Amino acid sequence: MxxxxxxxxxxxxxxxxxxxxxxxxxxxxxxxxxxxxxxxxxxxxxxxxxxxxxxxxxxxxxxxxxxxxxxxxxxxxxxxxxxxxxxxxxxxxxxxxxxxxxxxxxxxxxxxxxxxxxxxxxxxxxxxxPALGGTFPLPIEVVPFGWGSTAREIERLTKSRVVLRERQGNPFRTEAGNLIVDAHIDRIDRPEELESALNLIPGVVETGLFVxxxxxxxxxxxxxxxxxxxxxx
The missing domain is CATH 3.40.50.1360 (Rossmann fold)
Structure with a gap:
């Protein structure tokens, strides 16, 4: 082990x-x-x-x-x-x-x-x-304004559970002052297409997909x- x-x-x-x-x-x-x-x-x-x-x-x-x-x-x-x-x-x-x-x-x-x-x-x-996703969620950085609506659009696109990242019971803030939501996607077979589609959602700053x-x-x-x-x- x-x-x-x-x-x-x-x-x-x-x-x-x-x-x-x-x-x-x-x-x-x-x-x-x-x-x-x-x-x-x-x-x-x-x-x-x-x-x-x-x-x-x-x-x-x-x-x-x-x-x-x-x-x-x-x-x-x-x-x-x-x-x-x-x-x-x-x-x-x-x-x-x-x-x-x-x-x-x-x-x-x-x-x-x-x-x-x-x-x-x-x-x-x-x-x-073998494929991205599954055991590790996809981090997506979003602006705080309307983040719940942004998360909802991410859920619709990815058909996955999207969770606001927290630290010690409070929303996690990036060094740029944004939030991160983690999308629990079973399998990402077309990462390039997903990255492009996510970046079209208003409120998404950047995704954790490096394609x-x-x-x-x-x-x-x-x-x-x-x-x-x-x-x-």
Missing amino acids: TTLQDLDQLKQAAALKAVDYVKDGMVIGLGTGSTAKHMVIALGEKVKAGMTLRGVPTSQETAALARQSGITLIDTENRWDIDVAIDGADQVDPAFNLIKGGGGALLKEKIVAASARQFIVLVDHTKRV GRTDILIVGTPQGVDVQYAPRR
């Missing part, structure tokens, strides 16, 4: 492999979450060894860890040229499509991923799934680290 400690070691192994793609002088998109945390710490070790890097963090949590690790951060309100973004995922399907947003940073994560020349995704082997964005998938497995390259698009 794979324990949480085992999974954390697999995440760390994937993160250590990912930083091999980072070269001196690069601007790095810094993801958020337990796997990305290992990556930020590993990059900090490279900085201590003399490498020059600048980072664009996808959350305040990541920004704090990056500063603690000695990574220089770029003003997030400026225009960036990001060489590579590295982040984790909650689910990955065989076409390298993702569900992200379990930690609530999906909006910033997608902006950074879309701005990067290369997007590297780190997961442990349990995050691989066609992954360039390199790095998977920590009990047998070692597996590196896969996305087919050319």
